[in-house]
Amino acid sequence: MPIPIVNSIASWFLKKRFHQIELFVKYPNEVQNELLFNLIKVAKDTEIGRKYDFNSIKTYREFNQRIPISNYEEFHPLIERSRNGEQNIFWPTAIKWFAKSSGTTNAKSKFIPVSMESLEDCHYAASKDLLCMYLNNNEDAQLFTGKSLRLGGSKELYKENGTVFGDLSAILIDNMPFWAEFSSTPSNRVSLMSDWETKMQAIVEETIEENVTSLAGVPSWMLVLLNNVLDKTEKDSLFEIWPNLEVYFHGGVSFNPYVEQYKAILPSNKFRYYEIYNASEGFFAIQDQNNSSDLLLMLDYGIFYEFIPMDTYKTLQQRVVPLSEVELNTNYAVLITTNAGLWRYKIGDTIRFVSLSPHRIKVTGRTKHHINAFGEELIIENAEHAFKSVCQKTSAEIVDYTAAPIFMEGKEKGAHEWIIEFKTPPKHMADFEYLFDEALKSLNSDYEAKRLNNMTLNKPKIHCARTNLFYDWLKNNNKLGGQHKVPRLSNSRVYLEELLRLNEQ
16 A cells, blocks of 8 residues: 555544544543443443442442452452353453463463453554554654564463463464554564574564564563674664664663663664553553653553552552542552453552643552563562572572662673572572572563573572671661561662672672
């Protein structure tokens, strides 16, 4: 299809969609309230709907009081029944797909339900909106003259009990309309390869001859791919390979550690970066302005939002507020009720509002300490279980520890750096390091994927701390006492660097 015709169609769609966006920007609370009661009405005859008598819920206050807050562990039994083929448990239409993501305390992986409604009205709708916003802000855009290089997950789709599970990206690619593949690279066949090393080589071979105008994917994974492209072509800049490249749509992990590395291989002030905020549970927010990392919260994707102020989180004073009661610059844990049947579900993310008209947010972190610099989503429970297992095998005893990422630099891979104070150190530190790495792989499927053949993560780097290092650090920071603890895991290197310096004194 000629580019002018494509641009004309996109312009028509953009204008139509922007009228709808203007509606929820102007009337956010009304749109969210109407959405909530539509979800309740649709699900009233499900098992959950009958249990909590959805039919009689007439106000948000009743919804808030009657429906319990849940996390994955609490929702897991219902999901497992659904994965085994039962229907109409938490959503009335058939749940065929489950997005596999990083695990929790009790499971190596999570399986998030994906309905047809969430595919069409959330994930695919968001992809169109992202394009609309970008085109609206950049009238000179030439995206349609070439292809988008998309980099999804590494897992194939697997069938079980009549249902299908895999990475969300694999589910999205598998269900895209046939014509969508014409505007994307690599091919669906290559995109759905399960072996990352083979897949990476295949992507490089398929894409270097294409006219790539945009990039889409997680920053850490994308950086690995782009460096492979430069190695294969023996070029220094991506513009030498794809001269019409103009934008990178990114999300999944913080972009901050990677900014300079991208600028080095994309040396142009005209090149644009657009951030998104999505997860297996849904697509939540989109950057709607050039040169701004603030994200517009999308209020009409079939997701009803609630928020828990973090200063009350998991306390007796915990309170939940709807969108109409949020305040600026307050850290909130996010609850979602969705068109895939998740009811008042804690996604584990924290955000703060930087604008209330429209509702724009910044993602501030997770409700639990974790490391997610490369999409590995390593949580404290993973570390604790791994240490327990390895200490039993090596007769070691641990006093305290903390960890942070080693960020990618140039063509160097990332890693996790740990400093551990032992009461009884292992006899052979190399054995401890190897067993610890293997234990983390067994506990966390996303960490395992990132460690595969050192594709994104090198093996962990572990330092032995001197005696009383953590006590001295707490003392130096006026944090002695039972309520103060050293942060176990952090996406920042601040704590680790302080401890490393103190360890040398």
